[in-house]
Amino acid sequence: MTTLTMKFGGTSVGNAEAHTQAANIVLEQVPNWDHVVVVVSAMSGTTNALIKGAKTAANGDGQIYRGIVADLRVRHYRVVDALLTDANERAQLLATVDQYLDEFATFCRSVYVLGEVTPRAMDTISSLGERINARIMAAYLRQEGLKSQAIDATELIVTDDTFQKAAPLMEKTRKQVEKNLKPLLERGVTPVITGFMGATETGITTTLGRGGSDYSAAILGDALDSNEVWIWSDVDGVMSADPRIVPEARIIPVLSSSEVGELAYFGAKVLHPQTIRPVIEREIALWVKNTFNPTCPGTRIIREPENIPGTVKGITAIKGLSMVTVEGRGMIGVPGIAARTFAAVASQGASVLMISQASSEQSICLIIPTETVAAVIKALEEELTLELARRDIDRIWSLDDVVIITAVGAGMRGTPGVAARIFSALGESGINVIAIAQGSSECSISLVIDAGSAAEAIRTIHHHVILKNNVA
Ligand code: ADP
Ligand code: ASP
Numbered sequence: 001m002t003t004l005t006m007k008f009g010g011t012s013v014g015n016a017e018a019h020t021q022a023a024n025i026v027l028e029q030v031p032n033w034d035h036v037v038v039v040v041s042a043m044s045g046t047t048n049a050l051i052k053g054a055k056t057a058a059n060g061d062g063q064i065y066r067g068i069v070a071d072l073r074v075r076h077y078r079v080v081d082a083l084l085t086d087a088n089e090r091a092q093l094l095a096t097v098d099q100y101l102d103e104f105a106t107f108c109r110s111v112y113v114l115g116e117v118t119p120r121a122m123d124t125i126s127s128l129g130e131r132i133n134a135r136i137m138a139a140y141l142r143q144e145g146l147k148s149q150a151i152d153a154t155e156l157i158v159t160d161d162t163f164q165k166a167a168p169l170m171e172k173t174r175k176q177v178e179k180n181l182k183p184l185l186e187r188g189v190t191p192v193i194t195g196f197m198g199a200t201e202t203g204i205t206t207t208l209g210r211g212g213s214d215y216s217a218a219i220l221g222d223a224l225d226s227n228e229v230w231i232w233s234d235v236d237g238v239m240s241a242d243p244r245i246v247p248e249a250r251i252i253p254v255l256s257s258s259e260v261g262e263l264a265y266f267g268a269k270v271l272h273p274q275t276i277r278p279v280i281e282r283e284i285a286l287w288v289k290n291t292f293n294p295t296c297p298g299t300r301i302i303r304e305p306e307n308i309p310g311t312v313k314g315i316t317a318i319k320g321l322s323m324v325t326v327e328g329r330g331m332i333g334v335p336g337i338a339a340r341t342f343a344a345v346a347s348q349g350a351s352v353l354m355i356s357q358a359s360s361e362q363s364i365c366l367i368i369p370t371e372t373v374a375a376v377i378k379a380l381e382e383e384l385t386l387e388l389a390r391r392d393i394d395r396i397w398s399l400d401d402v403v404i405i406t407a408v409g410a411g412m413r414g415t416p417g418v419a420a421r422i423f424s425a426l427g428e429s430g431i432n433v434i435a436i437a438q439g440s441s442e443c444s445i446s447l448v449i450d451a452g453s454a455a456e457a458i459r460t461i462h463h464h465v466i467l468k469n470n471v472a
């Protein structure tokens with residue numbers, strides 16, 4: 001029994017041409033496998049628009065969401081009109097679009113009246129785009145001769161109740177898949193499943209975090225014991241840098257799970273960071289491919305790293321960060337300060353993206369999202385009041401507008417000189433490095449630099465370290 005799970009991202013199903021292209025890929029693959037399962041995102045831009053509508057309504061603007069409803073209606077109508085030739089199917093689908101957009105307007109009105117949008121409400125609202133798009137795709141596949149049916153992932157993926165970033169409960173998900181998906185597959189149906197969303201055990205809609213449709217495909221791929229999972233996007237695969245920043249970026253043909261994990265974690269948006277785990281643990285083949293260039297093989301993600309000494313495969317950046325520093329000579333040799341610092345940060349729910357401690361132990365630097373800085377500094381000052389009063393800690397301060405740039409490649413492990421090459425490339429361009437950390441897996445080096453120099457730093461490292469020095 002062979003099963004292929006394929007996910008189409010927002011740009012791959014963002015307009016009628018893209019839908020057609022994606023559907024052709026499905027039609028081409030169906031004869032090659034016993035079962036093909038399709039996961040779709042919302043049309044590109046839809047999720048952002050839905051979130052904006054809800055947020056502006058919560059902030060007292062009762063108009064913006066109405067404009068968004070109108071825009072989304074036009075966009076979805078246009079796709080339905082272009083794709084479906086049968087008048088009945090078309091009318092039914094237009095009514096479905098209306099139904100979901102009316103729901104959206106009703107939710108926004110409630111949010112407007114209440115003056116707040118809870119994470120739980122946001123999940124219900126922000127996942128409406130996937131619900132619409134799965135229905136459009138399934139209808140189009142039916143027209144093209146497949147037995148196809150849209151399914152909401154709320155019927156399949158069971159999650160905890162961490163709204164906005166829910167985690168799957170795999171045993172329960174497996175049971176739901178057995179009950180609600182397998183019988184369809186056995187009847188020869190090609191299901192089109194909504195990405196991004198799931199539901200708690202009591203049936204309340206959750207989402208898996210932004211970009212979560214990749215994760216949906218991985219979860220379903222795992223639960224279905226798929227042979228392969230293919231993530232279709234608008235780039236030829238995972239590239240050596242974000243092609244929007246570095247036009248000379250090239251495809252990375254093979255990446256290990258730890259390498260792609262580091263890239264995704266540090267901002268290479270092409271794959272949701274959690275995606276890799278379930279797929280790789282089960283040794284399911286994972287590919288990233290281009291809907292608009294389907295003959296290009298794309299990037300294959302494998303379990304174990306290839307050993308090409310000295311190579312850096314990719315470079316990536318995360319923006320919107322600040323560096324919080326706790327410093328003071330009295331910290332030297334005092335046990336427990338680091339632990340208390342991290343506990344205080346964690347108490348604010350702030351994610352620490354990188355840590356760097358000077359070997360003299362005079363300072364601890366934490367890189368966190370800028371929006372959490374005020375709360376984190378307050379929590380640190382409270383936790384360390386005594387040390388501040390005694391002057392064991394001199395000050396706690398933050399530096400805003402920094403980015404983390406991360407160079408990734410398993411070949412960096414145990415190979416001296418990679419860091420030196422990175423630093424000399426930056427030095428030649430006059431870019432100052434504020435802090436450094438090396439991942440414990442030794443397959444990445446992260447640097448903190450001023451946000452203003454980020455694009456140049458990425459281009460410089462890409463050019464001098466990736467293109468020039470890598471084994472071709
Ligand atoms: P989708 O909607 O298909 O999920 P995303 O927008 O989430 O697509 O991810 C694809 C985008 O990720 C690309 O268009 C590209 O601009 C961006 N990206 C960032 N870093 C990389 C990288 N290293 N390789 C490929 N794409 C990248
Ligand atoms: N539509 C969702 C988002 O924009 C999920 C995804 O595209 O993967 O975040």
Ligand code: MG
Pocket residue numbers: 009211212214269270271272
């Ligand atoms: Mg994505």
